[in-house]
Amino acid sequence: MSTPNPNPTPSEIATAHATLRAAGTAMRRQVAGPAHVDRTLAATTSFGQPMQELATEAAWGSVWTRPGLSLKQRSLLNVAMLCALNRAPELAVHVRGAFRNGCTEVEVRETVLQASVYAGMPAGMEGFRVAERVLNEVRAEGTVVEKGE
Incomplete structure (x- = not known):
């Protein structure tokens, strides 16, 4: 270089x-x-x-x-951080992006749950509301989001 x-x-x-x-x-x-x-x-x-x-x-x-992290990993990191910061509009964009990057419903849910323990229940509750709303929207638009395990 x-x-x-x-x-x-x-x-x-x-x-x-x-x-x-x-x-x-x-x-x-x-x-x-x-x-x-x-x-x-x-x-x-x-x-x-x-x-x-x-x-x-x-x-x-x-x-x-x-390089170094996949788009899926970057998406899950952003979901966790935006949930912790309680930034609902940006969280919605990145939850949608996580699904576009191949994240499953379970991966997004568990990421928000993990963030909730460290960021606090109010941020976590809002994170769950946002993530579920986006999940329902993308499915209504015809996007297949795998459930995951």
């Missing part, structure tokens, strides 16, 4: 951002689904645009694309 340039030009920085944004957008669409990403980006204001760029480049483009 070459040594990074300690003084990149504005053009090199712009190219790096564009590369991360492209990889991040592709990963975000793969995990969260094209419809969700399109709705989110269409609703983004000029004030919120920098946050969307940061999320796309840093989370989706830099971390989600790394």
Whole structure:
């Protein structure tokens, strides 16, 4: 691996951002689904645009694309963390993503249960409500979610 340039030009920085944004957008669409990403980006204001760029480049483009963990493992980690943080809207996106990444109903349920013990019962109860709602939605849309063991 070459040594990074300690003084990149504005053009090199712009190219790096564009590369991360492209990889991040592709990963975000793969995990969260094209419809969700399109709705989110269409609703983004000029004030919120920098946050969307940061999320796309840093989370989706830099971390989600790394080797070492499968998308399924990353999804379950996000489900646990968002449950613990009691962030219902983001949890719903990542529960749906977990199912898109091949997680079973049991894997998602057990992840939320595990988080509940450490994050507290109120966060866990909300996590269960969100996960069950999303499970019912994806099944109603015709997506097959394996029960698991």
